Amino acid sequence: MKTFMGIAASNGIAIAPAFRLTGLNLSVKKRSIEDPTAEIKRLHAAIDVSKDELLIIKRKALKDLSHPVAEVFQAHIAILADPVFLEKIELMIKQNGVDAAFALQTVVDDYRKHLQATTPDHQTRYRLVDVNDVARRVLGHLLGRPLASSFQADYPVIVVTHELTPSQTVQFSPSLVRGIVSDMGGQTSHAVIMSRGLAIPTVVGLQGALSSIHDGDIVIVNGLTGEVIVNPTDAQRATYTELIKEDQRRNHQLMASKQENVRADKKRLPMIVANIGLPSDVDGALKAGADGVGLFRTEFLFLSSKRLPTENEQFRAYKVVLAQMAGRPVTIRTADVGGDKTLPYLRAATEANPFLGNRAIRLAFSQPDSFRVQLRALLRAAVYGKLSVMFPLVTTLDELKRAKQMMANERAKLTHQHISVGDVRVGIMVETPAVAVLADQFASEVDFMSIGTNDLTQYVMAADRGNQQVADLYQPNNPAVFRLIKTVIGACHDNHIPVSVCGEMAADKMAIPILVGMGLDAFSANPRSINKVRCLIKRLNHRKMVTLANKVVTMAGTTNQVEAFVQQAVHNEAQTYK
Amino acid sequence: MEKREYNIIAETGIHARPATLLVQTASKFNSDITLEYQEKSVNLKSIMGVMSLGVGQSASVTITADGEDEKQAIAAITETMKSEGLTD
Structure with missing residues (x-):
């Protein structure tokens, strides 16, 4: 038995025979x-x-x-x-x-x-x-x-080497390479960043490892403390084996709650994605196991600043989110200001009905220079991940075409300036009844749609969602709203494009069964609701939900009746749900 | 000849990733482009040259472009510097 201390570089504990990678x-x-x-x-x-x-x-x-x-x-x-x-x-x-x-x-x-x-x-x-x-x-x-x-182990090993290289490390499969020990290296070397990404326990900077460890020696790597034990005693082996089991149990539990994408009836789950408002919200989204970002509100950039944020400030904020989501889809909404969110530096005329006035995409068209800045920042950030961009409060096809044209113009300008731009999928928010009714016309012009149920409800019910006196009329679960949503989902599927819901409804236990029954492709909710949404959806039987959804859209009643119906059909049957 | 000085604000200086992007940008132009730091000067189209300088935070560097497209080159390089957060 021999114990070495190196630099703890990648978390976790592993025990396996040594495999010396001396290089050719x-x-x-x-x-x-x-x-x-x-x-x-x-x-x-x-x-x-x-x-x-x-x-x-x-x-x-x-x-x-x-x-x-x-x-x-x-x-x-x-x-x-x-x-x-x-x-x-x-x-x-x-x-x-x-x-x-x-x-x-x-x-x-x-x-x-x-x-x-x-x-x-x-x-x-x-x-x-x-x-x-x-x-x-x-x-x-x-x-x-x-x-x-050069690497040929076909059984689980601890790789012992002089110095890790990035191209070696990235090719290690975590199921075969259980741990890594190297003579050289530090916590910030590229290879170590990769072993951390692959979750392989790693200890580096352990001088003399390669010369004192032989092929086949049993090695324990403790990536938490930097300890490496060669040919451990039986007692040490037992202790560490128990620690590894504990780790695995914890990981399995995490995986089960996060990544189990199969519903009880074996149909694929819809995507569960996150609504975020700040780049720093990405952490929470990832921890909650979000499949992506379904709505990144960009207003914070505009509301938290005394002046219009520059192209580079915006670019960096979008880039951070895309990079951190590491290839998972990210949907960014262009600025939705106006209405109840006014900007001091964009002095707008006082309006009698701000929610029916110059807001969102309408305001963007009346301030085309600021809109162009945002479009440029988005096109440039798209290089760093899988980006979708959507326009808020679109009402007519002309508006959509105009926004798309402006984006195409900025893309051409950037390309001409030798500035890299990435692919962007373009979509719209469905918030106005006009778009919902004509969804089939819009569906052939976009790559996806996202239904903003908060605004859609307020416009369908003609009830200001901030006004207490008409609060009882603001009914997201009214059959009228659901019938429109069904129209939208149907139009999208006829045109083979995905559709999501990104309003409060996506996390509402009364609405989720209906949306599942309608075949919604993605639910976008606040990170803290994601697990709840996933758990509920996993439990639902798809076929039964189709019947339920069909019933709801033919109901003549109010929110209360719809909710009572869903409660009876879904939640009483599964009493564990609160 | 077009010349511009930059203050590096990025915490990690010009490390591998931004260096690669700078080199890629410079390589799009025909002009001769050099990066100067602490009296050492390297070809900005050479990644190994750029990395050998080890430019760290709060360093001051000068980029010079010489050729028919020198103006566009400096503009594009400035853009990359800013978008990578290397400079303000």
């Missing part, structure tokens, strides 16, 4: 060549194959890890396209008549020496890891010993 012996011997042109061609062939491999690795990283982490591989790809680097290697092949592998190794060595001489800080090491990782890949191809096949 890529020692390069200087070789003279006859034909420099052919040798340079060989170099480029090796670089091209490496680039293709890195693209595949990057795609895998994008799938398994968060966006910023995967970007490390974009840097690796950029190294392979570095004109100064390539020119130096080519020059050496030409002038000295040496082979490509030797030239590459020499240029990388020079680079290392240059770095060590000019930047003595600890950062140097990390930068070298990236360059070495890429160089070794190319060298492997030049020497006919590609890296791709």
Whole structure:
């Protein structure tokens, strides 16, 4: 038994036999060549194959890890396209008549020496890891010993290595690589950020690990404390095995409540996504296990500032949300100001009926410059994830077309300025009865719809939702509202586009069964309601809910009658629900 | 020749990701573009060059573009600097 202490780099505990990953012996011997042109061609062939491999690795990283982490591989790809680097290697092949592998190794060595001489800080090491990782890949191809096949354990192991590289780490499967121990490295190295993303317990900076741990030694990695125990006693093994089991139990419980996407009757669950108002709300959404963001209100940017937020301020806020959601869909609503949310710096005329006045998309058209700024920020942020943009309070098709045209114009301008823009799906909020009634006409013009039930209810019932005196008329669960929602869902499905609800209704236990019965594709609720919504939906029998929904839209009654009906049909049967 | 000075405000300085984006932006232009920091100057189209500088927070760097599209190049680079939060 032997205990080592290293730097705790990625949480969790693992126990498995050691697998020493020594890397291939890529020692390069200087070789003279006859034909420099052919040798340079060989170099480029090796670089091209490496680039293709890195693209595949990057795609895998994008799938398994968060966006910023995967970007490390974009840097690796950029190294392979570095004109100064390539020119130096080519020059050496030409002038000295040496082979490509030797030239590459020499240029990388020079680079290392240059770095060590000019930047003595600890950062140097990390930068070298990236360059070495890429160089070794190319060298492997030049020497006919590609890296791709270097890891071959087919049983659970603890990988013991000298220094982790990003491209190695991202290819570790957590079911086989239970833990990682390395001689070198620190908490912020790219590879460690990846092992953390993959949730593989990792201890780094453990000098002498590779030389003192043998293949097959039983190793315990405690990624919480930095402790590594080699060939533990029976008592230690028992203690840690128990700790691991406890961890697994906890994880299973979390997974069960978050990611179980199958309903009791085995039909796929609709998406449960989050409504957020601030970039910092993303944490809560992710913790609640949201499948994405269904509504990101952008008003905060406008309401919390004394002046109009700049394009870059907006861009950063949108980018943060997209990056953190790591490829999950994010729907951002363009500014919904006016009505009850007025801005001091956009002095608008006083209106007798603000909710029927110049608000949301209407205000955007009357302030086209600010609207364009927001559209530009959104198009640019789209590069960082899966972005949908929707316009609030659209009433006519002309408005939709105008907004789309403005977006197309900004896209063209940005492209012309060499500024990167991403793909954006375009949709509308369904809040006005005019859109709900003509939903079939709108459905062919958009990529998705989202029903804002708060405003839709207020406009259908002609009852100001902030006015206490008509509060009893503000009835989201009125059959009139449901009949309109059914029209909208039907029109969307006829046109093969998804439709969600992002108002309070999405978390209302009386409305959820009806919406499920209507085949709603996504429920967008506040993060704290997400688990409740998911639990309820999982319990519902889809076929029965279809019957229930069909009944509700033919009812002649009020909210009270609809709710009594749902209560009877759904909630009495399952008494656990509160 | 077009020249501009920037104050780096990002906590992590010009690390791998923004460096890659800066290099990608610079590579779109024909002009010769250099990045200067503490009297060392590198080609902004070279990722290894940029990373070798180890530009940290509150560093002051100068970017120079020389060529037919120098103005557009500096404008686009400034845009990338801002959108990556490297500078104000």
